[in-house]
Amino acid sequence: MEKHSTIVDLGRRAIDSVDAQRKPVAATLENTASALHEHTDRVAGMAHATADGMRATADYVRENDLAGMSGSVGKFVGRYPAQCMIAAAVAGFYVARVIRK
Numbered sequence: 001m002e003k004h005s006t007i008v009d010l011g012r013r014a015i016d017s018v019d020a021q022r023k024p025v026a027a028t029l030e031n032t033a034s035a036l037h038e039h040t041d042r043v044a045g046m047a048h049a050t051a052d053g054m055r056a057t058a059d060y061v062r063e064n065d066l067a068g069m070s071g072s073v074g075k076f077v078g079r080y081p082a083q084c085m086i087a088a089a090v091a092g093f094y095v096a097r098v099i100r101k
Contacts (some may be wrong), residue, residue, distance in 0.1 A: 064072070077084045 061069070
């Protein structure tokens with residue numbers, strides 16, 4: 001009889017322990033879901049901004065000839081020389097990696 005009550009007590013303690021963890025687990029799940037929604041919203045915003053930028057670039061290419069684009073690029077590089085050099089270096093690095101593979 002004593003073994004039976006010990007087993008029952010162990011079972012109750014296990015159930016109580018699991019039951020005590022429900023709320024913290026639910027809170028963790030809720031926090032994770034909120035973080036995922038927030039992250040997803042940011043990623044969606046960046047994707048929309050990228051798509052808008054690509055659309056604007058497509059419009060620019062459609063509306064300008066090569067001479068016009070060349071002049072625009074020259075003006076842009078003149079306004080932002082350091083940023084353009086960094087962008088060119090990064091692009092060169094990635095092109096080199098793609099070619100090596």
